[in-house]
Amino acid sequence: MINRVLTTSLLLFSLFVFSQTHLQKENLMSTAIKVKAQKFKENTNFYKAQNFFLQNNWDSTLVYSMKEINESRNKEILDYCHYFRAISFKEKKLLDESKKELNQISSGFPFSYKVKMKLGEIALSKNNFKLALQYFHETEKLTNKQLYDIKFSTVLHNIGLCYLHLENYEKAEEYLFKSAKRQEIEKDTLLLIGSYMDIATLYYQQYKDNQAIPYFEKAYQLSQKAKSLELKQNATLNMAVVEENRKNFPLALNYRKEYEKWKDSLNDQNKVWAIADLEKKFAIKQKQKEVDILEAENKIKAAERNGFLASSILLLILFGTGIYFYRQKIKKNRIILKQKNELDELNATKDKLFSIVSHDLRSSVNALKTSNGKLIENLKSKNFTELDTLLHTNSTIANSTYNLLDNLLNWALLQTKQSYFFKESLHLASIVQHVEYNYKPLMLSKNIGFKNEVAKSEYVFADTDSLKIIIRNFLDNAIKFSKENGLISIYTRTSTEEYCYLVIEDTGVGMSENTISDLLKDTMLLSKKENDDIIGTGLGLQLCKSMIYKNGGSLEIESKENVGTKIIIALQKFKNHG
Amino acid sequence: MDNINVLIIEDTVSESDALVKVLTDNNYNIVGIASTYNEALALFYNNVVDIVVIDVFLDGKPDGITFAETINIVPNSVKPFVFLTNSKDRQIFERAKLTKPFSFLMKPFNELEILYAMEMAVEKFYQQLNVFHSEDQNTVVSNDSLFIKKKKALKKVCIEDILYIEVEDRYCNIITETEKFVILISLTKIIELLDPMQFVRTHRNFIVNSNKILEIVLSDNLIVLKGNHHVTLSEKYKDVIGKFTVLK
Incomplete structure (x- = not known):
């Protein structure tokens, strides 16, 4: 029973010894780490990891070193990270994890002796004493200089502990004494207490009570001065157990009481820590809550912002399409309006044409009517000389009315594209003759001279009927605007290879330049009447123009007021004619 | 020289009367006036007809075109024809155009126009365009007749009746058994158009209808024709005798 109690205290104690190495900051190592941190400043994870490591914030160290390991390929950084993790795990009592991390550190690591040391300590903690001993012996072999920041005494002490556990008491004694001696020289009280206790335990286990007790007492004396409650x-x-075994119960009781007191204060301290821990946890929770709330708020804000953005984009698109369609509509409207105006104009023209034509017809028929009345009257009175002139006027009126109607019909046919149109070779002189034939009596009655000097060799390529309509209209016009005793001549000008030029010349009233340009204007509208007393709608000329173009020809007018007019029609020649 | 025989197909009496007057005034011979399709066919096949004048619409139907289509089917019996029409309806024209050769005249027309249209019909039909109004020719040659323009009208001469042709500059003297007259056509052209088996050249200026030769006097370089016409046979063209089967 007693032995067992001692062993537990011993184990407790040996653990305590390990941690001592950490309580003293490893100055050399921390400076080396700081240098590395400066060197790899851009690796933020590493920088953070080392920062937390130096502040003994083990959890954070584990997180950031893990991140760094995942990202970095730099061997040096990896080694450091593994080292950070090993130490962190060890501090968190996760010895297996720690061991794994240590094993991943490459041999090039400048603090490899520390790694060995740690491995040894882990082995010792896990009661794998032989392995621990191996590691410690390796460390021991290194010279003092190579162990800058490890107390050689600690190594010796640990070896001693290993032998003690392996019950190799002689060796244990040797190493523990070596260690104690060093610690005495270095005046390291805390370690010394540990060493004395271990030496005492060593003797006590061998039942060398006399040798053991002074060390226990020495340890106890020293511990009174030390601050560590655990120690x-x-x-x-230990003193209590020793006194109990010596059957010195009052003293043992005293020690027990003292032990309880230390234990309580240790517990108090633990409680304070626990409360602090709780508070910390609470604060963290509170912070977490705040963070959660903020996050939620952020989320809401983001959602709001996204919603706003989406709706504004939607609105913009809607607006854009609206504008597009609106503009399209305006454009269409403009076109429609333009077309409407054109149509209105055309319709007005048609109406005007209609009114003029009906007016002309009305007056013609009226003239015919009155003339017929006179005719009947004269017939009754048997005034035969008058009859002749009346009949001539009648036929003239009928003729011009017929021409008007014919033009109207042809115009309508042309507009509706119903008429048959067939171009062929035509003997121009004959065609002119045919048209002229119908006007001979009229010209005779008006006493107008006529000359047909169309070259007999001219053949044109045109549609017969439209060509006749063209010539008829111009001839009709020429007669209409000729004064009595005038002269009308139709002849051909020297033709080119492509065209034959037919000229219809009169010595009539002529036209001004403006009238000519008005007549030749490319418009469907009818020109205004200038001579109200002369029957005409302008329809004839429009018809002629359209037909000339349709036959592939062109029209020119040369005129001088009161001198005469020359109508020049260019017609396509018939090419096949040899 | 004979008058041209014209068949008129027209259902409106006043118009056919006017037509008859114009044509007879110009020495055309009217062989008949048909007012229906059947009548027209009967008249066409029972008479010698040189030109047909057809009104497109007979009693409101385009039977005129139907008639033209009918006579067009038998190639050898076809004669030149002229369509008369009131309307410029495109569909009717497209149909009429299929009866080639095709010439038409819009109503109302004057004397010159109908005469011109008939001349055009003859020119187109015998495929000798731009003849009657040119300054160097006034004759169209068909396979059995010469159509000659005399003043305003056409005349015809049966080719079979010609004894010989004597060339004088741009003119040709046509000598038949009963007549002698001048036509305007070049020698090369008339030789081209006449049947070379029937008409042979015996001299630079003479073309002889071989069917009319009575005697060839080689010693005098003389050919005697019917009606006691004498034609010179020049050395250059003596080979033509080889064409005839000569009794010895």
Whole structure:
């Protein structure tokens, strides 16, 4: 029973010894880490990891070193990270994880002796004493200089502990004494207490009570001066156990009480820590809550912003399409309006044409009517000389009315594209003759001279009927605007290879330049009447123009007022004619 | 020289009367006036007809075109024809155009126009365009007749009746058994158009209807024709005798 109690205290104690190496900051290593941190400043994860490592914030160190390991390929950084993780795991008592991390550190690591040391300590903690001993012996072999920041005494002490556990008491004694001696020289009280206790335990286990007790007492004395509650507790407990075994119960009781006192204060301290921990946790929770709320708020804000953005984009698109369609509509409207105006104009023209034509017809028929009345009257009175002139006027009126109607019909046919149109070779002189034939009596009655000097060799390529309509209209016009005793001549000008030029010349009233340009204007509208007393609608000329163009020809007018007019029609020649 | 025989197909009496007057005034011979399709066919096949004047619409139907289509089917019996029409309806024209050769005249027309249209019909039908109004020719040659323009009208001469042709500059003297007259056509052209088996050249200026030869006097370089016409046979063209089967 007693032995067992001692062993537990011993184990407790040996653990305590390990941690001592950490309590003293490893100055050399921390400076080396700081240098590395400066060097790899851009690796933020590494920088953070080392920062947390130096602040003993093990969890954060684990997180950031993991991140760095995942990202970095730099061997040096990896080694450091693994080292950080190993130490962190060890501090969190995850010895297996720690061991794994240590094993991943490459041999080039400048602090490899530390790695060995840690491995040894882990092995020792796991009661794998032989392995631990191996690691520690390797460390021991290194010279003092190579172990800058590790207390050689600690190594020796650990070896001693290993032998103690392996019950190799002689060796254990040797190493523990070596360690104690060093610690005495270095005046490291805390370690010394541990060493004394371990030496005492060593003797005590061999039942060398006389040798053991002074060390227990020495440890106890020293522990009174030390601050560490744990040390005090262990030392007191050891004294209690020793006194109990010596059957010195009052003293043992005293020690027990003292032990309880230390234990309580240790517990108090633990409680304070626990409360602090709770508070911390609470604060963290509170913070977390705040963070959650903020996050939620952010989310809402983001959602709001996204919604706003989406709706504004939608609105913009709607607006754009609206504008597009609106403009399209305006454009269409404009076109429609333009077309409407054109149509209105055309319709007005048609109406005007209609009115003029009906007016002309009305007056012609009326003239015919009155003339017929006179005819009947004269017939009754048997005034035969008058009859002749009346009949001539009648036929003239009928003729012009017929021409008007014929033009009207042809115009309508042309507009509706119903008429048959067939171009062929035509003997121009004959065609002119045919048209002229109908006007001979009229010209005779008006005493107008006529000359047909169309070259007999001219053949044109045109549609017979339209050519006749063209010539008829111009001839009709020429007669209409000729004064009595005038002269009308139709002749051909020297033709080119492509065209034959037919000229219809009169010595009539002629036209001004403006009238000519008005007549030749490319419009469907009818020109205004200038001579109200002369029957005409302008329809004839429009018809002629359209037909000339349809036959592939062109029209020119040369005129001088009161001198005469020359109508020049260019017609396509018939090419096949040899 | 004979008058041209014209068949008129027209259902409106006043118009056919006017037509008859114009044509007879110009020495055309009217062989008949048909007012229906059947009548027209009967008249066409029972008479010698040189030109047909057809009104497109007979009793409101385009039977005139139907008639033209009918006579067009038998190639050898076809004669030149002229369509008369009131309307410029395109569909009717497209149909009429299929009866080639095709010439038409819009109503109302004057004397010159109908005469011109008939001349055109003859020219187109015998495929000798631009003859009657040119300054160097006034004759169209068909396979059995010469159509000659005399003043305003056409005349015809049966080719079979010609004894010989004597060339004088741009003119040709046509000598038949009963007449002698001048036509305007070049020698090369008339030789081209006449049947070379029947008409042979015996001299630079003479073309002889071989069917009318009575005697060839080689010693005098003389050919005696019917009606006691004498034609010179020049050395250059003596080979033509080889064409005839000569009794010895």
